[in-house]
Amino acid sequence: MAEQTKRGFSRRSFIKGAAALTATGALVGCSPQGENLAETGGEAAVEIPETKIYSGACRGQCAGGCYLNVHVRDGQVVRTTAGHFDDGPEFDRICPKGLTQPARVYSTERLQYPMRRVGKRGSGEFERISWDEAITEITDKWKQYTEEFGPQSIAVFLGSGNTATLSGAAPEGSIMARLMNVMGASRVLPDRDIATPMANMYVFGYANAYQHRMSDIYNTDHVVLWGGETCVSDKQRTHFYLDVQEQGKEFIVIDIAYRTMGSKADWFIPVHPATDGALALGIIHEIFEQGWEKTDFLRDHTEAPFLVKDDGMFLRMSDLGVKPTTTTDEQGNEVEVDPQVIWDESTNGPVPYSEATKPALTGVPKVNGIAVRTEMDMIREAAEPWTLEHTTEVTGVSAEDIQHLAHLYTQEGKVMTDMKYGLNHYNNGMYSSKCINSLLLISGQIGQHGAGLCIGESNFGEGNVAAALALPSTSGELPQGVAGKLNWTHFLDIVKTGKKMGEDYPIKSFYAMATNVVSNQTQQNDTLEALEAIEFIVIQDMTMNDTALYADILLPACHWFENEDLRVRYYSNPYLLWNEKAVEPLYESKPDVEIYRMLADALGYGDFFDFTNEEYLEVLLSTPYGIENGVTLDKIREKNYLRCQPDPEVAFEGGIFGTPTTRAQFYREDPQPDYMMGQELDIEKEKFALYWEPAREADLSNPIRKKFPFSVCCEHMRTRTHTQWYDVDYLKEYEREPICRINPEDAADYGIEEGDVVRLYNDRGSVTLRATINPGQQRTVLHCPRSFLMREHIDGDLARTTFNDYNQACRNQSYFDCAVAIEKL
C-alpha cells in the first residue's frame, strides 16, 4: 500500500532541476533529494524543468503593494508566493490577488497590439494597427491640437493602477508625469481619498500620521478601529490587531455594519452612516462632563490657549503694539512674524505663545481692550449641544457606549486609533475626521508610544519629484510645467462647456494610463458623457476595461512582471521593492515607460529624456532621507527590497506637531478650500475643527431619504483592487458577481429573498444586481462591492448611482454617500 501511495507523488523522482533565486543566487524550492535516490534504489532519474524565482510586487495601488516571488518555468509565470523580508515578518503577506497573478499575465482580456477604434465608442470594435501608426497618429493629433488650441487642450489622467516609478503614474515624478510637464498639458486630478488626509493636515499640520511605526501598536492598551474593514482594504495591517488581542489587549471596532473586523472585536459599536464625527463630539461632551480632558496636553501641545477676537482673527502681538519682525523661511523667502498671543496665568498677562509658562485655557479678560475667547472656550461651546441624548439620536450609539468610549479614551491607558478612509468617502468626511482628530487631542491620545493615529507606516514617499521634473533637456531647456491641474468634476464641466471659470479652455484630447475612470469615478453617466464629447481619446492599459472601450487609440502596456522597475510609494508596506523582469512582454505589448519615451520622441521632446532609466531613478531616490540613508539602486538591489525606517518611530512624538507653531490646531483664521471651480463657499464652516454637519445623502434625516430610503456603501472587494483582477476567473470563486447586501427585515418589507434580482435607482441612474440577505447590515444601509465592470452587472452600473459633487472645500469622491430606492424585479 505504501508503495502505491508513493506512485502518485514525486518521491521516486530524482529532482535534478533546482530553483535559482536570481538576485542572490540562493537556491530555493527543489533541493536535490539524494536520500530519495538511495531509497528508491537508483531508478531512472526524471528530469524536471528549472524554476527561477524573480522579485516582483503587486502594483495595483491597494494599500499593500506586497512583495512577491514570481516563479518562472519554461519562460512562463506559473506561480506567485509571498516574498520574505529578512528583517522581520511584519509585512510579508500576500492575498488572493497576489496569488493569482499568473492569471493576469495570461488573461484573455489583455490588449495584445495597438488598436484604432472602428465602431461606436464603447462598442469594443477596433482594428489592429502597428506601433508606428499608433504613435504617429497620436502625436500628429497632439501637435495639431497644441498648435491650434495650446497644449492645455491635451488632458492627461495619471492613473494609480501601476505604482512603478518609471512605468507607473502614481508617483508624481514618473516618466509620464515628466512628459506631461514637458508638453505643458493639462493634468486631470482623480480627487480620491482627500478628505481624511486633509483633516489630518488641518489639525496636525501635515499628514505624517503615517510616520507611526506599525509595531508601536504593541505598546498600546486598546485599539479602536474607526470605520474600516482592514482585512479587505488594508490587508498587511490586519494581523497587528489580532496580535494585540493575543497580548490580552482590547480591540474595538466602530462600523456601520457587522463585518469581519467587527466579528473579531472585543467590543463592536454600530453607528449610523457618516455620523462618526457626531459620535466624537458626543464623546468629547461626555469627557468635559466628567472633567476627564487632558488639560496639560491641551495647554502645552495644542493651540487651545490661543485667543480669537470677535472678528474671528487671532489676537497677535501686533494687536498689542508690538511690531512684526521678519525671518527667512526654508525656501529663502522673507516672511513676517507676528506671533499669536497666549494669556499667561503665571504673570497674568499676554505673551507671545512661545513664551507662556502657564497658558490660560479659559477665563481670559479683555486684552488691551480687545474681547477674546480661547480656542478652548470655543471647543466647549461646540461640544455643548452633543449631550448623550442628542448624540444617541443622531448616531444610534447608546448612551452607555458613548460613556464607555469617553472613559476608555481618558481613563484606561493608551489608545491607538485607526481611522483611515472609511469616513473619507462621504461628503462630510473632512468634518468627521477633524472631530475625531480633536478627540485624540482632548484625550491626549497622540504623539506617544502606544497612542496615536495608526493608519500605515511611513515609507519612501514619491521620491525627489521636484528634481526629477526640473531636469533640463540636453540643450538646457526646462520643462514648461503643466498648464493646469483640473479637478475631475471640474474637468467634466470644462469638457462640456469648453470654458474654465468663464475663460476658453477647449479640451481636444484625453490620455489616461493604468486607470479605469469609467468604473472608478463616481456618477458614471457624467463620465461617459464627457468621454463621448472629447475628440480624441488615448488609453494605455493592460486590459480591455470599461475605459479602454472608449478609446480612439489603444496602447497595450505589458504586465508588471514583464519589465523591471522600482516600486516606491506604498501606504502600508514600508519597503522599497525592486521588480525584476521575469518574462518577456507578451504579444506586442510594451513597458509603459517605453511607450512614454516613444511618445516623447515622436513629439520632438526626446532631448528631455536623454538619460537612462537608472539615472532617472537615482534622481528620484535623492531625497533628504535617501541621501542621509544611502538609498541607491545598488543598495535596493542587494536584496531587492529595502526597508524605510520611520524616524522618529512615533508620529508627532512628544506632542510636537507639524504646524507653524508646532502645536496642534483646532482653529484656522483663514482656511482655504483645496480646489476652486466657482463653487459657493461658506468659509465659516471650515475654520473650526469641531464643526460637523451630516453627510449629503447617507444621513438618515435627510429629506431625500423619503424618496430614496436606502444608503449604499460602495465598498472595496477582497479580490479586486479597484477594477483590476476583473479578468481573473479564479477569484470569481469567492466574489462571483455584483451583489447588494440587505438587512433581513428590509428585504422582507420588499419581498426580497436570497439571490433575487433587484434594481437600485435614484435620479442619477440605476444598477441591477443580485440581493443577498445579510443580518450584519443595519436597517436601510446596503453594502455593494464597487469594483465590477459595467458588463458584469445585469443592467446599469453601481457607479451610476453615486454623485460627483464635492464638499465645498474638499475635492473628494464620495463613494459611500449615496441614497437609492430599491425594487425587486
Place this chain on the structure above:
Amino acid sequence: MTRYGMAIDLHRCVGCQACAAACKIANNNPKDVVYNVVYTKTDYDWDTFGTAVVKGAVANDNAGGTFPDCTLLYLPVQCQHCENPACEEACPTGATSKDPDTGIVSVDSELCIGCESCIKACPYDEVRTLIKSPEYYLDVEVGEFDAPPHNAGTVEKCTFCKNLIDRGEVPACMQLCLARARFWGDLDDPESDVSQAIEGREYVHLCEGAGTNPNVYYLL
C-alpha cells in the same frame, strides 16, 4: 514516524481566501476542482460548515443573528487526513490510502476508478471532487511542475501538497496566510509549529461523532 497535521486558528482567520487561492494555483486545479473551501459560518455547530460562493452561495461574508448582535466566522475545510479515514475503508481498489510514514491520506489517480465510494463515505462534505472533464481557467499550466494530474474519471482532494513537503517546502495554503491563522507540521513532534499552536488551546474537530479522528485542529 511523522504524523502531519494542521491547526487553524478560527479567531485569526479573516476569510481572506488566500489559502484557497494558493491551493488552486499551486495544484493547477481545473475550474470545478477545489481542495480547500473557506466557508462563511454563522454558528458554532461543528458538524456543518456554512456557505461559500464556490459551493453556490450568492455571497460570502454575510453575518448571522440580528444586527448588531451578530455572529460571523470563517471555516476553512479541506481533507482532514484522518487517523481513521472512512474513505480508505470504502475504497474498493486501494486507490485511497493513508501513508503510515506521514499520515497523509491520498488518492492514487492510476488506481482510482471514479466510483465515488470515498465521497459517500467521507463525513466532510465536498472536500473531494470527481473530475468529469477538466476545464481550466487558463491556457497555460500553472502551479508546481508535479501538480496532481487531474485525470477525468478520478477523484481528487487535498494532498497536503506532499510534492512540496517532499522537497522541504510547506503546503501551499500554509505559507501565504494573511493573518497567519494556519499552523502546520508533525503532530508527533511537540516542538513543531502545529503542536505548539495547539498547546494550551481549546480546539474542536469537525464531525467529531463520525469517529474519523481528524488531524486538522480548529483552534477556538
